[in-house]
Amino acid sequence: MTKFMQSTRKKMETHGVTKTAMVGGLACQRNSFLFDGFKTVVVSCEPKKDKKGKAEGYDIELQDTILFPEGGGQPSDSGLLRIVKGNGDSSTINKSVQVPHISRSGLHAKHHVKEPIEPGTTVEIVVDAVKRMGYMQQHTGQHLLSAIIERKYQLKTISWSMGGLITEKKSTLEPNDYFNYIEINRKLTEGQITEISDEINQFITKSPQEITVVERISSGVDEVDTSKIPDDYDLSKGILRTIQIGVIDSNPCCGTHLESTSQIGSILILPNQTTVRGSNSKVYFMCGKRVADYANSANKTLSNSKSLLSCSESQVPEKIEMQGKKLQQSNKREQYWIKKLAHIASEELRSSLKASGKRRAYFMEEEFGTLELLLQIFKGISTHLNGEFEAYEIILCGYERQTNTGSLLILSESGEKISSLASKLGSMLQNLKGGGGKKGGKWQGKITSISNAELAALTDYLTHEFIAH
Template structure:
């Protein structure tokens, strides 16, 4: 559905004209179109407004999120409804607000922006402009591209501390001295000599001749749109559609890492963060340090050495464990061979009730399999491991017959609700895992094996 109303174009949106208008902004719904999935089912709506203070994704900056408030009359009372805007996309010159409810065109809505997110994005984006400008002026190092970190997505709902860093891709790697020098200069421009930030809107495509427009999207028609440039004092002038601060002082501070990642030959990614993220990162890093300090029982400066020592001790422990696993597996396999040779029904089992890892069972299988291939035509062997601490277990069933394996898995499956596995359809080996074992289930399996099989 649509009504004949004009909407502000991307480049001249209210959020771009004044990035600090964050709420109580009234406007009209111009259109509301259903979004369809592949099966044609409606999965939300795209709303275009006469104007908006919610920024659509672009220029390396994620979109804003926020809400639309609608006041409706119900008989003699007024009902206030709030519709969440999950994100805003750009389609050519138009901003599309993604919501889960239909809102009729012509409806008046009041917009509220997620102010914390907006401020964070502006601090990172303006900080990137300043950092790139200083790198170009001081070292003639070009910024090829940039990416904003700290964005929660469906695939990454929980962020690691390192996820909060943005990066700029540079035409070469910086030295540690250069990073230190740049950090000092950028922070000085933020704190001691703040620069005013001015947005200039050019309404003519002819003006594009003096500005680098290579990063403007192909689907943005400059002949109808607006070329915006962001000026940081006399330091920088760059085309950009994003929302920005009013002064570099509002960036707060910048943290730049000296460690960089090589990309595309000689290019390098330089990692940084700005504003409130710096203090948030410091708090999070401090908590991790304190927790690790307590766990390791040492001071912060002693942690690397202690972790190195513990890593070596763990390697030695693993080697010792592997040695004894092989020793035990060999002993168990010898007992299983003797049991099979001396039993009439050729059935045997092994069960470890405390630390029955899959590694142990596989090592036993490796040892006994040589004997089975060489001199045992008929057999049924069950290797069962139970890890009491986690109430989980592992199971290996061996037989020359796929039917026997199928029968044994059905029997054990009737006792163990969480048993899953596969293999052995034509005989050989079936391997499974029990994700959770109750005391009753464990007792039932133990009783079955002790009566129908012969222990090693």
């Protein structure tokens, strides 16, 4: 037994901490609006290791918690554990430990932290109330939406997912990230979406419904559908919670929920849906504060588009369509002139090869030298190479000044020559990578960035060793 485990056991024995609240009966589930001021005791603190055995944090279990562990389609809460001085009724806080994530392990809630807290320590929990409220609005909104769709159209919810979440790696959300979805087994019409939206808004504004939680122990689960309860949730020891929305809905769920449908605030359901798994459909929606956040995000995008296009909001689609047509025309013109230039360049290369005793020639474009241009030149000259020249070495080089990138093709009948040229050019251009042409033909490479010195060295090498097209 390690010293850490011995310390854990000693603390637990000293403080008489032998029983913890199980998932289903956590303080956060019994009072979802309890956001701070909740004191409890650390029961265990276990080091957590990565696949290489290196410590990457600790899993803390508390005697009870107001931080909800991820489950039921609802993401984990986040918050703080404030270490209370003296481990008693003191209101003095020694320090605070961040809790970015809480997970469920069977019937136990595990708080993932970066530093250990000794078992027996009294902590005061603070919940990120804004995040929790947002999650509850989405989750309760989903229950109400699913209930109305099932009641009106006999369509059961197959699955659901909460929208995108802000994480350490993703600090902002895209507009589409605000949407949750439910999956049902057919598409809804626009008229049906409108009817559903109107009915939900009635329950938010005119006829709010009380939301209550019924707790059952194992002996009372026969009358409840438990098919969606996770396999590792032991109902013989745990609590089955049923969320009741007035007389509209009654469904088992472990998540935290609002106290009234009025607290959902608002709902937005998109008429456009996504077909999945045959004829199933994803219905996209959002509730509460997310509706306002989405409106602000969409308005920012619309305002930027309006400014860039120099038009009114209503003209944005028309202007974008017009810009799209102009872009298509520009692309067609570009393709035309690329082919014209490539034809001229390939004919000049052909002449240069004939004039060169060593059969060495090159082409270089230093402004708009795209790979597409080089490939068109290769296409134009390749029809002449094997028929007119027994041996040859051609370098096609393109540099795009605006992006400071380049493309490079090496052409030869010999794989050995291609390898030698690729090695030589690689010694000049640090960021050149490519491959091909082991048996002759074409070697293709990309230069991710080029310094002025490298460009000068490349130009000097080509002009001295090869004949320009």
